[in-house]
Amino acid sequence: MKKKTKIFLISLIIIYGVISLVLHSFRNQMNNEVIHYLVDARDYKNEDLYKVYTQIGKAPVVSTTVIFADELYARYFYRKEKDRIYQYSMAPVKGFDPNYTYKHIEETLP
Incomplete structure (x- = not known):
């Protein structure tokens, strides 16, 4: 019984390691x-x-966030769909300012 438990635990550790490595590689x-x-x-x-940095979560499933060096308080969100990368949204890093003008907004948001 102990041998089966050890094999099971080692298998779980290996599976967890492989999944972590694949996700890390995908984010990079x-x-x-x-x-x-x-x-x-x-x-x-x-x-x-x-x-x-790229996050894997809810909708959209995969989202890459970009913070530009000249605009540290704004986040821009990008995604890849059918081999096309596009900016789909932007937001402040903290809080909300309805009068804020984003510097790096792309002209064709979906």
């Missing part, structure tokens, strides 16, 4: 794709990007 890939989109298609420089 999405971060790199959004950075590539911003640098190549939107003419930003790497120095213009303060923080880029």
